[in-house]
Amino acid sequence: MAILSMSKTLFKSLVHGPYTVLYPVKKKETYERTRGRVEINISQCIYCGLCQRRCPTGAIQVNRGNTTWSIDRLKCIQCNYCNEVCPKKCLRMNNEYTSPSFGSVRDDYTNARVSGDKENN
Amino acid sequence: MGNRTVIPFGPQHPVLPEPIHLDLMLEDERVVEAIPRIGYIHRGLEKLVEKKDFQQYTYVAERICGICSFMHGMGYCMTIESIMDIKIPERAEFLRTIWAELSRMHSHLLWLGLSADAFGFESLHMHTWRLREQVLDIFEETTGGRVIFSVCEIGGVRKDISPETLDKIDRILTDMEKELKEITHVFLSDSSVKYRTKGIGVLSKQAAFDLGAVGPMAKASGIKRDLRTQGYAAYGKLKFEPIIETDGDSYARTSVRIKEVFQAVDLIKQAIAIIPEGGINVKVTGNPNGEYFTRVEQPRGSAMYYVKASGSKFLDRFRVRTPTFANVPALLETLKGCSLADVPILILTIDPCISCTER
Ligand code: SF4
Ligand code: SF4
Numbered sequence: 001m002a003i004l005s006m007s008k009t010l011f012k013s014l015v016h017g018p019y020t021v022l023y024p025v026k027k028k029e030t031y032e033r034t035r036g037r038v039e040i041n042i043s044q045c046i047y048c049g050l051c052q053r054r055c056p057t058g059a060i061q062v063n064r065g066n067t068t069w070s071i072d073r074l075k076c077i078q079c080n081y082c083n084e085v086c087p088k089k090c091l092r093m094n095n096e097y098t099s100p101s102f103g104s105v106r107d108d109y110t111n112a113r114v115s116g117d118k119e120n121n
Numbered sequence: 122m123g124n125r126t127v128i129p130f131g132p133q134h135p136v137l138p139e140p141i142h143l144d145l146m147l148e149d150e151r152v153v154e155a156i157p158r159i160g161y162i163h164r165g166l167e168k169l170v171e172k173k174d175f176q177q178y179t180y181v182a183e184r185i186c187g188i189c190s191f192m193h194g195m196g197y198c199m200t201i202e203s204i205m206d207i208k209i210p211e212r213a214e215f216l217r218t219i220w221a222e223l224s225r226m227h228s229h230l231l232w233l234g235l236s237a238d239a240f241g242f243e244s245l246h247m248h249t250w251r252l253r254e255q256v257l258d259i260f261e262e263t264t265g266g267r268v269i270f271s272v273c274e275i276g277g278v279r280k281d282i283s284p285e286t287l288d289k290i291d292r293i294l295t296d297m298e299k300e301l302k303e304i305t306h307v308f309l310s311d312s313s314v315k316y317r318t319k320g321i322g323v324l325s326k327q328a329a330f331d332l333g334a335v336g337p338m339a340k341a342s343g344i345k346r347d348l349r350t351q352g353y354a355a356y357g358k359l360k361f362e363p364i365i366e367t368d369g370d371s372y373a374r375t376s377v378r379i380k381e382v383f384q385a386v387d388l389i390k391q392a393i394a395i396i397p398e399g400g401i402n403v404k405v406t407g408n409p410n411g412e413y414f415t416r417v418e419q420p421r422g423s424a425m426y427y428v429k430a431s432g433s434k435f436l437d438r439f440r441v442r443t444p445t446f447a448n449v450p451a452l453l454e455t456l457k458g459c460s461l462a463d464v465p466i467l468i469l470t471i472d473p474c475i476s477c478t479e480r
Contacts, residue, residue, distance in 0.1 A: 002310040009248055009303055019251050033265035033280065056177040079180045079271045084279075093265070 030095040035078040037094045038071060042109040044090035045069055051082035051091065066110070073098040073105040124149075128461070132161050136239045136465035139475035143468070147461060155456040157449055163479040167439050174434040175201060175409060179274055185441060186477035187268050188231060189419045191224045193441070193477070194273040196417040196426040199353065201275050204409040204430060211355070213277035215396040218355040219290075220264070220272065222385040222392070227256040228420035229378045229385075232472045233308060236375065239465045240317040248304055255297055259290055277402025287393045294386050301386075305379045318371040322455035322467045325369055334451040335444045336422020337381070338471055341366045341373035348418035359391045371470050378472075381420075408434050419444055421472045445471065445478045 013019070021028050030036065047064040059075035060082060062068075083091045098105060126147045132140030140161040146154040169181055182197035183190045195217055202209060234249035257267045263282050264270035272279050282290075308314055324334065329342035339346055340363065347363035349356045364380045366373035409430035416425050422444030429438040448471040455467055 002306075003312050005307045005311040006242075006245060009307075010244060013248070031262045031265070033263070034261055035265040035271070054177070056173055056180045077180065077184075077269070078266070080265070080279075081177070081180070081271075 032095070034095040035080055035093050036097045037073070037078070038076060038082065039092045039094045040069055040071075040109055041090040041092070042069060042111050044088045045109075045111065046088055048087060050085050050087065054085045055082050068108055068110045070106055070108040073107060074101070075104075125153075130464060130468075134465070136469060137473075138235065139473065141468075141473060141475050143456075143464075145456075145461070145464065150460050150462075152456050152459050152461065152464065155453050157453065159449075159475065159479060161479070162476050164476070166480045167441070170436040170439040172435075175430070175436055176275065176405075176434075178436070178439070180271060182439075183269055183271065183273070185480055186443070186474055188228045188474060189224060189421070189424070189477065190269050191220050191273065192417055192419045192424070194270070195221060195354070196415055196424055196441075197428075197439075198273050198275050199417070200413050200415040200426045200428045201409055201430075203413045203415065204411045204428060205275075205405065205407070207276055207403060207405060209277045209403060210400045211397045212281070212399045213401045214355040215392050216278050216282060216401065217273065218359070219282070219389050219392050219396075220260075220270065220278075221354065222388045223256055223259060225420045226382050226385045227253050227260075228472075229382045230256065232378060232420075232469070233305075233375070236466065236469050237308075237314075239469045240314065242314065245304070245307055245314075252297060252300055252304060255293060259293065262286065263290075274402060276405040277400070279402070281401050287396065291390060291393050294389060298383070298386055301382060305382070308375055308379060315372060317463075317466060318375055321371045321463050322459060322470055323368070323370045324451055324455050326367075328454055329369065329451060332450040332454055333447050334422075335447045336419070336472075337374050337377040338422065338448050338451050340364055341377045342369035343367040346423075348416050348423050351416070353415075353417065355392060356388075358395065359388050361388055371466060374470050408432050409436070421445060421474060422447060441477075441480060443474065443477045443480075445474045448473075449478075 047062050047067055049062045052060045052062045056079060057075045057077055059072045061070045080093055083093055128145045128147055130143040130145050131137050132142045142158040144156040145152050166181055166185055170178055173181055179194055179198060183194040185193045230249055230253035234246045237245035237249060260270060261267045263286060264272040264280060324342050326343045329339050329344055343365055345363050345365050361384060364377050364384060366377050410432035412429040414425060414427050416423050424444055425442040427440040428436055430436045452471045459467055
């Protein structure tokens with residue numbers, strides 16, 4: 001039976017100072033693989049809709065007719081599946097998270113491509 | 122004989138991480154009977170197999186539980202792989218084992234912290250979780266997620282761990298082992314902690330067997346049952362012995378979990394030493410057709426997965442039997458005769474995970 005068996009650890013942490021990060025002054029660094037938020041390089045997208053079909057939560061909406069790609073940020077579970085299936089590899093997983101919010105956050109991306117307009121394509 | 126009183130315990134209670142309700146029948150301060158009620162957080166995840174195809178369901182399976190997320194995903198993938206007769210690469214099996222054992226470490230450290238909190242030792246709780254944080258950092262670095270890893274897929278794993286990172290994990294674990302010894306020493310030898318755990322909630326070997334207890338609950342009562350000995354994933358290639366205690370009290374269960382943390386460190390180091398080179402996944406074509414049962418040893422005990430498929434991309438039936446569900450009868454047995462003040466620590470002693478029990 002030991003008593004005061006915790007004291008060594010406690011004295012050590014007195015000397016060590018806080019083990020936590022002083023948020024928001026200092027932010028915890030992310031890793032290369034940290035799954036934060038899906039980003040799209042819209043000019044590469046061919047609106048095939050594969051990401052929309054495979055997404056387990058239905059967060060992505062692709063509209064081929066008016067060339068829009070949109071994502072419901074709070075529905076997305078950062079599984080990275082869309083990223084893997086995209087044939088053009090235009091999706092990317094960003095390390096930064098979407099900031100918290102009260103309502104739903106939908107990000108719309110529209111490509112400015114106009115058919116027949118050679119300059120913008 | 123004193124007056125009988127019924128005290129409702131839960132579903133909201135400071136000691137409960139998740140909602141379960143117990144009606145405690147008391148005679149003075151002694152519990153004579155406990156009547157459980159579950160069903161507060163049923164999410165219908167099994168039904169969801171009809172809506173999400175079998176590939177997408179991997180991500181749902183992981184979300185059955187936040188603590189054993191990796192092993193739920195792995196159990197589901199193993200079941201589908203068995204139906205479709207897929208042999209995954211050896212490296213993927215080792216990677217799965219490493220992540221599974223890291224999950225065991227983080228789950229047991231979480232539990233140790235919670236139990237310290239339950240018997241009122243706040244600083245011990247915080248220091249245990251400080252150590253657990255290092256495991257979560259390894260997860261974030263190797264998989265990209267801290268709780269849900271999304272790294273297991275049908276046919277292998279989705280991410281490799283580089284040799285440098287494996288070395289780094291080895292180093293972190295070596296340093297961590299020293300700190301773990303310091304912290305776990307408090308759980309095992311401090312007199313005030315032992316006063317709350319020694320001889321409390323004794324479950325005899327026969328009772329544990331009859332009530333179908335699993336995991337540390339059964340192991341602390343002397344039942345040598347550990348499904349890892351079946352050799353799924355890479356466990357067949359690693360050397361280990363199931364951990365057994367014989368006293369069957371809360372102290373023995375704490376001790377089993379602590380020893381399993383060190384065993385996990387050892388298993389990860391063994392796996393890192395002999396992990397083979399090669400691919401990490403194979404391509405999956407077609408849809409599953411057939412049915413299969415898989416059993417996996419989770420931190421809380423054995424979990425069972427059943428899948429029935431009929432050749433379409435949606436499964437017919439998916440069923441999980443989680444360890445907490447199997448341990449509830451044993452919990453009710455240990456509650457009989459205990460004093461009201463010991464109820465929180467006894468409920469925690471099975472390491473309850475209610476959301477995975479109700480799915
Ligand atoms: S899968 Fe890729 S190319 Fe196809 S719609 Fe989605 S983002 Fe665009
Ligand atoms: S990361 Fe997953 S949930 Fe999010 S949009 Fe892509 S497929 Fe959907």
